[in-house]
Amino acid sequence: MEENDNKMNKTMTSPVGMSDVVLGCVMPYIHDPKDRDAVSLVCRRWYELDALTRKHITIALCYTTSPDRLRRRFQHLESLKLKGKPRAAMFNLIPEDWGGYVTPWVNEIAENFNCLKSLHFRRMIVKDSDLEVLARSRGKVLQVLKLDKCSGFSTDGLLHVGRSCRQLKTLFLEESLIVEKDGQWLHELAVNNSVMETLNFYMTDLVKVSFEDLELIARNCRNLASVKISDCEILDLVGFFPAAAVLEEFCGGSFNEQPDRYYAVSFPPKLCRLGLTYMGKNEMPIVFPFASLLKKLDLLYALLDTEDHCLLIQRCPNLEVLETRNVIGDRGLEVLARSCKRLKRLRIERGADEQGMEDEEGVVSQRGLMALAQGCLELEYLAVYVSDITNASLEYIGTYSKNLSDFRLVLLDREERITDLPLDNGVRALLRGCEKLRRFALYLRPGGLTDVGLSYIGQYSPNVRWMLLGYVGESDAGLLEFSKGCPSLQKLEMRGCCFSEHALAVTVMQLTSLRYLWVQGYRASQSGRDLLAMARPFWNIELIPARRVVMNDQVGEAVVVEHPAHILAYYSLAGPRTDFPETVIPLDPLVAA
Amino acid sequence: MEGEAESRDEVKPNVAVKETNGDIIGDNGVGKLGSVEAPDFLGKKNVRNCSLAMPGSGLNTTSHAPSQLTIFYGGSVCVFDAIPVEKVQEIMLIASTAAAANSADMKNAATDCATTSPVLTRSPSLQSTATALASPQAPVYPLQRTSLCKLQAELPIARRHSLQRFFEKRRDRLVNRNPYPNPSTPKMADDTKANLSAATSLESGCFEKSPVPQEDLQPKVPTHVA
Numbered sequence: 101m102e103e104n105d106n107k108m109n110k111t112m113t114s115p116v117g118m119s120d121v122v123l124g125c126v127m128p129y130i131h132d133p134k135d136r137d138a139v140s141l142v143c144r145r146w147y148e149l150d151a152l153t154r155k156h157i158t159i160a161l162c163y164t165t166s167p168d169r170l171r172r173r174f175q176h177l178e179s180l181k182l183k184g185k186p187r188a189a190m191f192n193l194i195p196e197d198w199g200g201y202v203t204p205w206v207n208e209i210a211e212n213f214n215c216l217k218s219l220h221f222r223r224m225i226v227k228d229s230d231l232e233v234l235a236r237s238r239g240k241v242l243q244v245l246k247l248d249k250c251s252g253f254s255t256d257g258l259l260h261v262g263r264s265c266r267q268l269k270t271l272f273l274e275e276s277l278i279v280e281k282d283g284q285w286l287h288e289l290a291v292n293n294s295v296m297e298t299l300n301f302y303m304t305d306l307v308k309v310s311f312e313d314l315e316l317i318a319r320n321c322r323n324l325a326s327v328k329i330s331d332c333e334i335l336d337l338v339g340f341f342p343a344a345a346v347l348e349e350f351c352g353g354s355f356n357e358q359p360d361r362y363y364a365v366s367f368p369p370k371l372c373r374l375g376l377t378y379m380g381k382n383e384m385p386i387v388f389p390f391a392s393l394l395k396k397l398d399l400l401y402a403l404l405d406t407e408d409h410c411l412l413i414q415r416c417p418n419l420e421v422l423e424t425r426n427v428i429g430d431r432g433l434e435v436l437a438r439s440c441k442r443l444k445r446l447r448i449e450r451g452a453d454e455q456g457m458e459d460e461e462g463v464v465s466q467r468g469l470m471a472l473a474q475g476c477l478e479l480e481y482l483a484v485y486v487s488d489i490t491n492a493s494l495e496y497i498g499t500y501s502k503n504l505s506d507f508r509l510v511l512l513d514r515e516e517r518i519t520d521l522p523l524d525n526g527v528r529a530l531l532r533g534c535e536k537l538r539r540f541a542l543y544l545r546p547g548g549l550t551d552v553g554l555s556y557i558g559q560y561s562p563n564v565r566w567m568l569l570g571y572v573g574e575s576d577a578g579l580l581e582f583s584k585g586c587p588s589l590q591k592l593e594m595r596g597c598c599f600s601e602h603a604l605a606v607t608v609m610q611l612t613s614l615r616y617l618w619v620q621g622y623r624a625s626q627s628g629r630d631l632l633a634m635a636r637p638f639w640n641i642e643l644i645p646a647r648r649v650v651m652n653d654q655v656g657e658a659v660v661v662e663h664p665a666h667i668l669a670y671y672s673l674a675g676p677r678t679d680f681p682e683t684v685i686p687l688d689p690l691v692a693a
Numbered sequence: 694m695e696g697e698a699e700s701r702d703e704v705k706p707n708v709a710v711k712e713t714n715g716d717i718i719g720d721n722g723v724g725k726l727g728s729v730e731a732p733d734f735l736g737k738k739n740v741r742n743c744s745l746a747m748p749g750s751g752l753n754t755t756s757h758a759p760s761q762l763t764i765f766y767g768g769s770v771c772v773f774d775a776i777p778v779e780k781v782q783e784i785m786l787i788a789s790t791a792a793a794a795n796s797a798d799m800k801n802a803a804t805d806c807a808t809t810s811p812v813l814t815r816s817p818s819l820q821s822t823a824t825a826l827a828s829p830q831a832p833v834y835p836l837q838r839t840s841l842c843k844l845q846a847e848l849p850i851a852r853r854h855s856l857q858r859f860f861e862k863r864r865d866r867l868v869n870r871n872p873y874p875n876p877s878t879p880k881m882a883d884d885t886k887a888n889l890s891a892a893t894s895l896e897s898g899c900f901e902k903s904p905v906p907q908e909d910l911q912p913k914v915p916t917h918v919a
Contacts, residue, residue, distance in 0.1 A: 191851035275855055303855050331862075378866070401859050425856075449853065452860045513850055543850065570850075596848045621848045652861075664848060 120145070127153045155179055160591070161616060162200055162224065163640070166674040167208030176215045179244070180205075184224035186618050186668060187593065190249065192651070193620065193663065195644065195683040200224040202250075210237035218244035220272075226250045228257030239264030246272035254279035255306070262288030270298040274328065283309035290316035295323065302328035302352050311336040318343035328352050331377060334365060344368050351375035351398055355383050362386050375423075377401040381408045391415035399424035400449055406461040410435045420444045425451040426485050429461040433468030437475025444503075445481040446472070450512065466493035466519065473500040483508035483541075490519050494526030498533025507534065508541035508568070511548060518545075524553030531560035538563055543570030543595070551578025558585025565613075570595040576603035583607035591616040601625045605633035608669065619667040631667065631687060640676055641687035642668045 127149055130136055140150040156179040159165060170177070184200020186193075202224050209216055210233050219234070219242065226247055234242070242265045247253070255278060261271065262285045271289070283306070289296070290313040299317065301309075311332055318324055318340050327344065329352035337353065347368040352375070355362065359382035371390060375398025376383070384404065387394075394416045400423050404412070409424065409432035419440040426448050428436075436443065451458040465488035472479070473496040480503050489511055497504065507530070511518065520526075527549065531537065540561060542549070549557075554573040558581055561567075565588050573579055579599045583606065590613050599607075600623040608617055625631075631641060644666040651661050676686050762773040762781055776784075 188851070190854055192854050192857070193851055303858070305858075378863075400856070403863070449856055450850075452863075454860075454864075510850065595851075 120149070123149055124153070128155075131155075133158070152176060156218075157181070159183065161670055162205070163674065163677050164615075164670060164672045167205050169673060171208055171212045175212060177213055178215050179218035179220075180209075180213075180216060181220040181222065182224060183222045186666075187223075188618065188620065188666075189223050193666075195647070195681060196251065197225075197681040198644075198684060199677065199679055199681065201679060202226050202230050206230045206233050210234065213238075217241055218270075220244070220246040220248060221250055222246075222248040224250050225252040226257070228253050228260075231257035232260045235260035235264035239266070241267060243267055244270040244272075246270065247276050248272060249275045251277035255281045255283070255285045255308075258285035259288055262286070263292060266292050267295060268293060269295050269323075271296070271300065272298065273301040273304055275303045278304050278306060280306050280308055283313065286310065286313045286317075289313070290320065293317070294320045296321040297323045298326040299324070300326070300328040301330055304330050306330045311340060315339045315343055318347075322346070325349065326373070328375075333357070334376070335361060338365065341366060341368055347371055349373035349396070352377055354378050355380065359383050372396070372418075373421075374398070375401070378403055380404065384408055384412055387412065388415060392417060394419055396421040397423070399428075405459040406432055414439045416440060418442060421446075423447040423449070425449045425458070425462070426464045426487070427451050427459045427462035428468075429459065429463060430465055430468035430471070431461060433464065434471040434475075437471040440476060442478060443476040444478055446476070446479065446484070447481070448484040450485040450510070453514070463487040466490040469493040470496045473497045477501070478503055480504060481506040485510045485512055487512050487515055488519050489521075489523065489526075491523055491526030491529075492520070494523060495529040495533075498526075498529040498531070501534055503536060504534040505536045506539040507537060508539075510541070510543040510570070511545060513545060518548075521547050522550045522553055523548060524550055524556060527553055528556040528560055531557065536563070537561065539566045540564045541568035541570075542572060543568065545571050546598075548572060550574055551581065554578035555581035555585075558582035561586055561589070563588050565589060566591045566593075568593040568595070569597070571597065573597065573599070576600055579603045579607055580610075583610040586611055586613075588613050590614060593618045594622075595619070596621040598623060601628075601630035602633060604667070605631055608634040609636075615671045617667065617669045621664050622667070624665065634669065635687075638671050638673065640670055640672045642677075642680075643685045643687055644668070644683055645685060647683065 123146070127139070130139060136150055136154060140147045151173050154174055154177065157170070157174055157177055158181040159170070160183055162182050162184050170180075182202070182205060184202075185198050188194050189198070200223060202221050209219070216238060231253060234245075239261075245261060245265065245268060250273075253276075258273075258278070261268070265271075268289075286309045289299075296317060307330060309330070309332075314327070314329070314332075314337070318327075323346065324344050325346055326349035327347060328349070331354040332352065333356055334353045335357055341347070345368060348370050350367070350371060350373070355376070355378050359380070362383050363386060365386055367390060372393050373396035374387065374394060375396075376387070378401065379387075379399075380403040391412065392415060395418055397412075397416060397419060399409070399412075402424075405427060406429040409428045413419070413422075413432060413435050417439055419436075420442050421444060422436065422440070424432075424447075428448060436446075448464055451462055464484060464486050466486075469484070469486070469489075470493045472482075473493075477500060479501050482497075482501070482504060483506070486509065489509070497507070501507075521544075523544065527542065531540075540557075542557070549572040551574045554569075555578060557567075557569075557572075564586060567586070567589060569592075573582070576599055579597075580603060589611055592611070592614060594617075597619070602625065604617075604619060604622060608614060635641065644663075646665045647663045649661050649663055650658055652658060676688070680686060762776045762784070764771045764773075
């Protein structure tokens with residue numbers, strides 16, 4: 101576009117008649133990435149203004165672009181979120197060395213991103229040297245560091261963070277695999293930091309940290325609002341809790357002593373988000389005094405049975421978020437529906453299969469779902485592992501759960517007979533009723549959804565951006581019908597499907613918004629080349645061929661697990677990866693297979 | 694897997710499981726067994742639709758590689774090295790149970806009423822499996838369902854790593870506290886504290902006291918950032 105370089109012309113007008121000054125004032129208020137995307141496409145000037153004023157970028161897969169491309173466009177970035185390994189890595193399905201190294205990004209950040217204050221790496225491989233570089237180059241300004249389900253580093257790397265990042269308000273390490281040398285990193289944090297607001301090393305196995313350092317952090321950091329730790333005896337925290345005067349969230353800990361000793365523990369007055377690991381029925385009453393304040397309850401790692409859930413939940417009328425295992429049972433869901441009218445998010449995970457480890461009542465079925473739908477009208481997120489299901493219960497959700505934006509259902513495989521399959525009509529009713537649905541997961545079994553049902557998913561999910569489909573459909577025809585719909589679908593994950601490579605390739609070509617595909621379990625072609633029907637510019641195709649992995653099963657015995665092949669395909673501006681491990685193979689149409 | 698070769702000199706198990714028209718016929722050519730006994734069902738029972746019927750000719754030795762399992766199924770062949778004989782027996786038991794379950798289901802569906810054939814449980818004893826299917830029925834071969842069932846067996850619902858870890862730790866806690874569990878104890882939902890011998894152990898994951906002496910209690914004043 102021609103631009104008038106005349107210095108006398110200070111106010112430029114863009115094609116739509118708005119001066120840059122005005123635009124410069126308005127632009128910073130536009131936050132939604134899709135809006136920003138649209139703004140940047142109007143004209144070059146708007147593209148540049150967007151690039152100057154964009155504060156945050158999320159790169160959903162780090163291999164879709166490169167660090168220097170990011171720098172060329174958004175050099176003034178303040179906040180970056182990068183994701184690496186496929187979501188399936190959270191389920192032990194992806195080789196540990198798959199990739200997602202932060203090193204090239206950290207190096208670019210150290211050199212060029214002078215405004216960056218907030219970094220979030222999710223499912224990526226981080227090395228101690230990366231943390232050292234980050235601490236050295238950005239330590240003075242870094243306010244948020246999240247190493248979210250990352251691996252590859254040790255507490256030595258965290259030492260650099262503790263020493264150099266004195267402005268750090270958020271340190272998030274949840275579920276990361278960290279090699280523990282000692283607890284010195286927390287001590288460094290404790291003596292160097294007085295602004296910490298969120299400290300999280302929940303679900304890490306860090307045990308050498310000292311609760312005295314935790315106490316010190318609480319005393320020094322007057323704004324400490326959220327603390328989530330690994331297993332630490334709760335009684336050792338009798339100094340910590342009073343010191344953390346403004347604490348709103350606490351998760352972790354451990355109960356190893358006689359229950360009555362815990363009745364003396366007093367929690368901070370503003371505590372409203374709570375999750376106590378290994379809490380059993382005898383310790384549960386310590387929560388009762390402030391249960392009515394609770395907005396969020398994490399019972400995933402507690403030791404409660406169905407009755408305990410009922411007793412606790414009925415005391416929490418202000419609950420907005422609940423996470424637990426299916427030991428809650430249908431009865432617990434009925435209590436939830438009666439008591440927690442403000443519930444927004446509910447996640448029900450799968451319990452252990454071992455005999456005697458979970459409650460006999462601990463199954464969730466259509467009965468609980470129907471009660472939940474009718475009782476909790478504000479529900480926005482529902483993820484549930486069910487043991488039985490009916491079309492009617494899904495219809496209820498479609499009728500009542502009008503605010504639902506994220507729905508995930510997994511049908512467990514323990515029961516031979518399911519009351520009401522296939523779920524075609526229920527799924528259709530749910531999709532048509534829940535108009536705000538953006539994320540959708542349906543994991544069934546053979547016979548769970550016919551080809552017609554699969555076509556309903558395509559037809560009735562206009563706003564869904566992410567889907568996980570497991571064991572749905574009957575044949576390629578179903579998938580092809582499905583792929584004619586889903587106009588917003590950007591990311592598709594499929595598992596255990598009967599579809600051929602050819603059908604998958606056609607599907608990819610037909611889904612208009614698709615930018616990411618992951619599949620495990622499909623009908624491979626004889627030649628292995630049918631997938632190439634989806635080859636096109638900027639589309640990377642990778643295979644993880646079938647593997648055999650030795651793992652520990654539920655009772656700790658070593659078993660050999662067969663991992664069927666995966667397909668991963670995604671748009672990228674950066675060309676194929678250059679850091680493949682042995683387990684991952686690129687599919688290159690130019691190379692004769 | 695390759696590094697797990699458990700070939701013992703005195704045992705050369707070799708099992709080739711072949712499928713013909715839906716029947717699974719096991720052909721167990723077992724070498725010198727040493728201390729391992731050939732299970733009953735391999736030698737004697739003829740089970741309908743999941744027959745691991747042997748040619749009763751006894752034990753044959755073949756010249757295959759030791760502990761190698763070959764499975765012919767649905768037109769494809771899988772070969773597994775270094776499978777111990779116990780695992781092979783487990784695999785064959787699973788196959789016989791699965792095929793028997795399919796057959797029982799088909800029977801029930803066909804007759805559409807409660808039949809006198811006993812419902813097959815998850816882990817039937819070898820004896821009941823054999824007697825349950827003594828009466829021959831017209832076999833229905835649910836080939837598509839079988840192949841999808843196979844798919845399901847290959848791809849069990851994946852478990853979330855965080856929860857897996859929790860279940861492992863929970864199990865360790867119970868073992869540490871109650872190393873000799875009473876078999877009649879029904880639920881373990883609340884930890885039995887009664888047998889708490891050692892108070893806290895590293896396994897229960899408590900923080901250790903910091904070995905480093907505490908320094909100044911005030912944070913170092915951050916140097917002025919230019």
